[in-house]
Amino acid sequence: xxxxxxxxxxxxxxxxxxxxxxxxxxxxxxxxxxxxxxxxxxxxxxxxxxxxxxxxxxxxxxxxxxxxxxxxxxxxxxxxxxxxxxxxxxxxxxxxxxxxxxxxxxxxxxxxxx
Numbered sequence: 001x002x003x004x005x006x007x008x009x010x011x012x013x014x015x016x017x018x019x020x021x022x023x024x025x026x027x028x029x030x031x032x033x034x035x036x037x038x039x040x041x042x043x044x045x046x047x048x049x050x051x052x053x054x055x056x057x058x059x060x061x062x063x064x065x066x067x068x069x070x071x072x073x074x075x076x077x078x079x080x081x082x083x084x085x086x087x088x089x090x091x092x093x094x095x096x097x098x099x100x101x102x103x104x105x106x107x108x109x110x111x112x113x114x
Contacts, residue, residue: 018098025095048073050094
């Protein structure tokens, strides 16, 4: 299984770069994951989005409605696409498990419930 190095720790990821263990995530891991996705700087706004997505997933064991993410972090209704371009990138950086094909279809479709 692939691993990433972060602050002296080795964290397992799957072949697509999603964390194997949700609890291995912290902000330092997020920074490493972001760099692997081509984002050199997460910044405060992106981190707010990521943290909300994680909290929502932990509480409901589901992905949040995309526009709801933006409302909850007090940003424009398309903040996820403005900040990440691809919402799947945000989820990967947030250390959430890879969504199944149905969820991916919803994400890439009309911005439905995720």
